[in-house]
Amino acid sequence: MAWNEPGGNSNNQDPWGGRRGGDRKGPPDLDEAFRKLQESLNGLFGGGKKRGDDDGSGKSGGFGLLFVGLGLLAVVWLYSAIYVVDEQEQAVVLRFGKYYETVGPGLNIYFPPIDRKFQENVTRERAYSKQGQMLTEDENIIEVPLTVQYKIGNLQDFVLNVDQPEISLQHATDSAVRHVVGSTEMDQVLTEGRELLASEVKDRLQRFLDTYRTGILVTQVNVQSAAAPREVQEAFDDVIRAREDEQREKNLAETYANGVVPEARGQAQRMIEDASGYRDEVVSRAQGEADRFSKLVAEYRKAPEVTRERLYLDTMQELMGNTSKVLVTGDKGQNNLLYLPLDKMIDGRSSSAPSAISGAAAGDLGARMSSSGQRQPELRTRESR
Template sequence: GGLVLLWLSWSSVHRLGPEQQGVVTTFGKYSHTVGPGIAMTAPFPIQRLEKLDTQQIRTTPIGSSKSSNDNLVLTKDQNIIDMAYDVRWSIKSPERFLFQLDQPEQTVQEVSESAMRATVANFNLTQAIGDGRAEIEGQVLERMQAILDEYRSGVLVQSVSIRQSDPPAEVTDAFRAVNAAQQKRESNLNDARAYASQVTQLALGETAEFDKIYEQYKTAPEVTKRRLYYETMEQILGKVDKTIVESGAVTPYLPLPEMQRRNSGESNSVTVTGKKQ
């Protein structure tokens, strides 16, 4: 009698933790699902209860950072990248998780690989290894969940995190050289645009100045020509030594240009003579 009672209590009374759910089967066929707490079933082998942790977040790693375990994926522009990522998932329907799929963990891995390849095929190389990774993760999660729901797998995908998205190890050096060339190209283009903008602004300024002078010239041509002549002569002769004397029998008795050269260290000099006005 004691053995019978022990057998009945062991196979009929079940305690489930707050994170667990129990799937009850009758002669191997699904009967119902019970929640946390104390659950009663018929003794084994009539009924059996299998506990599942539905709150646990399971992680399925895909790919590896080791060169010997490449996970190569083709991009939109027909480049190949080596990807490694983690898929985090949990159980949302215990009965489907147990009975719908033969190997649910293997199914999650295969679905994730298929979804990743289908998603990366819509992105080019620069996006797949750069700022497009977050968008790729979101699309892969949506694709995975849609496929798993179609399979009635009872799996809920929590997140997809890309750990590595690089070119294959065999072409890493060449890829870095291409990136360096692209960055240099962008730098040269930016320098050219800045120089073009500077030249354009200078030309616009000179054009505006010319338009102002032309308006003054139309109003007073002679005065404007004389002023331009004086300004031009001032620019030409402003940085050289010069001595202006009147024509006639006047002879310079002091070597003024030579003295100025010695004092300033400059070597240019101009002597201008003209008629007395």
């Protein structure tokens, strides 16, 4: 109900629910509330007497507040002393400034302020990038950007041995990179030598960190594309293009050589084989002709006339078969007839020029003459037999 509600009740009420008059109730008194709270706490801790009943009630109230404060401090200390270590973390505890233990994952407690705790993630990969101008072995200046990936390998060394281990990592990286680049030529750094460069930097950097006992484990070193300084970049690009052109020409020459040399070797081998075949053919033919001649000599000695006639006929057959002109002769007093077979003349154009032969035999003409009852003419040549 509103204190100024119409109906005449507004004069008898105030916002705190009291009536105006002798029994007026004002706003809450904060001092009175604190006093009641103090009396309640005194009752809990043994000070049950009311104010005015005992002169030592002030002292008992002070002890109560002290106990309350100590209890609150104990709760706060316990809350700060209990800590949780995750699966990826470790914690190093120092007692009186000296190493005490390394704590693994789980719920743990330590005792500040006599103990100090250093808790770090030992599995997370961290990275450090660096770029700077360095001098190579052949006295060229190049810029080498790289990234070092690392993690904490030994938390005790990481916390206790070095004041700022990551600063030590940066200095060791700079020293390792300059040492490796200074012992490598520029071509190796700019082209195919980057992987070897990264491996050497990683090994040397890890040796430095182990010597310093920083507790850092280097997992990977990535060397990015090295380049010349900006002032001479154009000249370096020309050198690289010239080197690429040189390599391309070498590849083309090797390709041409790989195509020509086997072909030439094949042709040489074919010529050798043809020569060997021709040699075998000539030798075999000569041996056959020699054997044939030896056998003909034996037959000639047995029957000279027959053998002579047979050799003559074989020779004439071989010669007549390669000519396109045939001369037919008859008996004495008869005119000679020149027989020209057109089909053989046409076929002879595509072959080599035949040798002229004087004297031949005409089989068709002799056959016709034999069938008509005339005596068959004798086949002769102009050459003497």
